[in-house]
Amino acid sequence: MSLEKLLVISAALFCCGLYAILTRRNAVAVLMGVELVLNAASINFVAFSHYVSRVIGGQIFAIFVIVLAAAEAAVALAIFLRLYATTGTVEVDTADHLKG
Amino acid sequence: MPLGNLASLSHFLPELAVTATILLLVVAHVVGGNRQSAVPAILSLAGVGAALLLTALQASVPAKSLFEGMVALDGFAVFFKALTALATIVVVFLSMESEELAGRSQAEYYIFLLSVLLGMFLLSASTDIVMLYLSLELVSIPSYLLAGYLKGGGRSTEAATKYVVFGATASGVMIYGFSLLYGMTGSTHLGEIGRALAQGEATTPMFLAAVMVAVGFGYKIAAVPFHMWSPDVYEGAPTPITAFLSVGPKAAGFAVLVRFFYTVFATPDAASGAWVLSPGVDWTALFAVLSAVTMSVGNLIAVKQDNVKRLLAYSSIAHAGYMLMGFVLLSPAGIKAILFYLVVYLFMNLGAFYVVILVANRTRSEEIADYSGLGSRAPFAAVSLAIFLFALTGIPPFSGFIGKVYLFAEVINKGVYWLAVVAALNSVVSLYYYARIIKVMFLEDPKDKSEIAVPAFPRAVLCLLAIPTLVLGVYWEPVIRMAENSVKMIAF
Numbered sequence: 001m002s003l004e005k006l007l008v009i010s011a012a013l014f015c016c017g018l019y020a021i022l023t024r025r026n027a028v029a030v031l032m033g034v035e036l037v038l039n040a041a042s043i044n045f046v047a048f049s050h051y052v053s054r055v056i057g058g059q060i061f062a063i064f065v066i067v068l069a070a071a072e073a074a075v076a077l078a079i080f081l082r083l084y085a086t087t088g089t090v091e092v093d094t095a096d097h098l099k100g
Numbered sequence: 101m102p103l104g105n106l107a108s109l110s111h112f113l114p115e116l117a118v119t120a121t122i123l124l125l126v127v128a129h130v131v132g133g134n135r136q137s138a139v140p141a142i143l144s145l146a147g148v149g150a151a152l153l154l155t156a157l158q159a160s161v162p163a164k165s166l167f168e169g170m171v172a173l174d175g176f177a178v179f180f181k182a183l184t185a186l187a188t189i190v191v192v193f194l195s196m197e198s199e200e201l202a203g204r205s206q207a208e209y210y211i212f213l214l215s216v217l218l219g220m221f222l223l224s225a226s227t228d229i230v231m232l233y234l235s236l237e238l239v240s241i242p243s244y245l246l247a248g249y250l251k252g253g254g255r256s257t258e259a260a261t262k263y264v265v266f267g268a269t270a271s272g273v274m275i276y277g278f279s280l281l282y283g284m285t286g287s288t289h290l291g292e293i294g295r296a297l298a299q300g301e302a303t304t305p306m307f308l309a310a311v312m313v314a315v316g317f318g319y320k321i322a323a324v325p326f327h328m329w330s331p332d333v334y335e336g337a338p339t340p341i342t343a344f345l346s347v348g349p350k351a352a353g354f355a356v357l358v359r360f361f362y363t364v365f366a367t368p369d370a371a372s373g374a375w376v377l378s379p380g381v382d383w384t385a386l387f388a389v390l391s392a393v394t395m396s397v398g399n400l401i402a403v404k405q406d407n408v409k410r411l412l413a414y415s416s417i418a419h420a421g422y423m424l425m426g427f428v429l430l431s432p433a434g435i436k437a438i439l440f441y442l443v444v445y446l447f448m449n450l451g452a453f454y455v456v457i458l459v460a461n462r463t464r465s466e467e468i469a470d471y472s473g474l475g476s477r478a479p480f481a482a483v484s485l486a487i488f489l490f491a492l493t494g495i496p497p498f499s500g501f502i503g504k505v506y507l508f509a510e511v512i513n514k515g516v517y518w519l520a521v522v523a524a525l526n527s528v529v530s531l532y533y534y535a536r537i538i539k540v541m542f543l544e545d546p547k548d549k550s551e552i553a554v555p556a557f558p559r560a561v562l563c564l565l566a567i568p569t570l571v572l573g574v575y576w577e578p579v580i581r582m583a584e585n586s587v588k589m590i591a592f
Contacts, residue, residue, distance in 0.1 A: 007283075010279075014276055017272070018273075021269050027261060027265065030265055030269075031265075031268065033269075034268040034269055034272050037269070037272035037273065037275075037276060038272050038275060040276060041272070041275040041276045041278070041279045042279075044276070044279035044280070044282075044283060045279050045282060047283075048279065048282050048283035048286070049282075052283055052286045053282070053286030053287065054286075055286075055287075057230070057282075057287070057288045058282055058288070060230065061229070061230050061233075061278075061279075061282070061288060064230055064233065064234060065233075065275060068233070068234065068237045071237070071241060072237065072240075072241060072264075072268055072271075075241050075244055075245060075264065076244070076264045076265075076268060079244060079245075079248055079257065079260045079261055079264050080261065082248060082257045082260070083257050083258065083261050086254045086257050087254065087257075087258075092261065092262075092265065
């Protein structure tokens, strides 16, 4: 597989993720969009690490992205659970008590 | 030559002190029976105090690159470490006084707070995008938890939800920008990325990467259009955390913004001491517009706010806009102005939030209407708040004025007059909403005439915040010299 194909896949994944973040109202679906964006970046890092740079830095970065995405998801889901416990829903547009 | 891992440890003492304190707090949390005791707060104060002293000792050490080029130890990093440690100490005082947090587990709270501090230490010093991403998340993730820390508070949970959704999105976009930079240069080290980019032509991917990275940093400093989370988070979060987020992570965000853009998109010109920007992109125009829009949106929306916390949130967006003025020209004098303004801003903003906490402890309200007659109910707190608000407006002889003079001077020196005019008009707008609080406090009759007692300890802390706010307005020489030295060592 060539570098171009990998970059097209990651760009498509990035756009899908951004689309999900901007259109979905369910907080969990938004989080899934974020994961897609992070995975797109990981693909980029691994692809560039293989084709452009001969050092392993990019692959290390991809591992960091995966680990931190897991940490972020854990905290985000805990917060969404609290939101569900207090309001009975995880739709982000029902959370509108703070505005002005 | 970067130092190896073991050799770096002796230059890493402030971070190690904070880490040790976090671990001690974990032990205290498990062992301690009483979740409401003051032990974690005192332990945190000792730990952060030690870190501050160790940072002060680093001030005279020549600049070094640590951990195989991951972290820099230079005047710039030391300045921000001292600044964020100082902010954290004040926030611990705020937290001890706040009754919002009284029912919650204390040790956990301080573990999160100190984790953010450790993240800010590393963020202002990181010279590698891996380290930069790691420390940015170390600042963000505990911040989400702190924003949602209030028990049974629907508002607090909503704030945390919005914070985590915006934060995760911004960091995801930023990471994608990093991956493009890595692809163009084949390195994760900021200095090497900068050198590789300086050799080539400015291309569309480079501009795209710069914009994507700016999204991540713009979110941290709450610059328009990435500011939408901040009013909601600032209103819903516990007040000490609001104060913390508006000073600490914002300062660290400025640190990383400056270090990243200087080392990646600019090359130092040894002859003139200025920085030469990568050609092809009109950075000055881009950041000037960002700065003007940020301060205007912040100030104009602040005018119609009735909640003090929300008003201060919009005012803090506006202040990020003022500070971006110093960034516009990418000149050492501009950076010096930002550093000085951050010091001044720390005292006046934390002071204003401290009074909000003291009043809310008694009245259970943050509405401006409930501040009526505060001048007679709690004269000490009201006068202090007036000092902080005048300083935030930038009226002489308060310190905010001197901070603004330095920011304006640099913009005018370089001939970007329109930005100076916009900023001056904005200051006039800000006078309206700050003065409205002062008017309500001193000129309106109180609904409830009972006195609000301010005990001796909060009084002392208020004095400690008000005195620098006043003194820096007439004698600012040492701080500006410190800021100047911190800028000089930035080239890495």
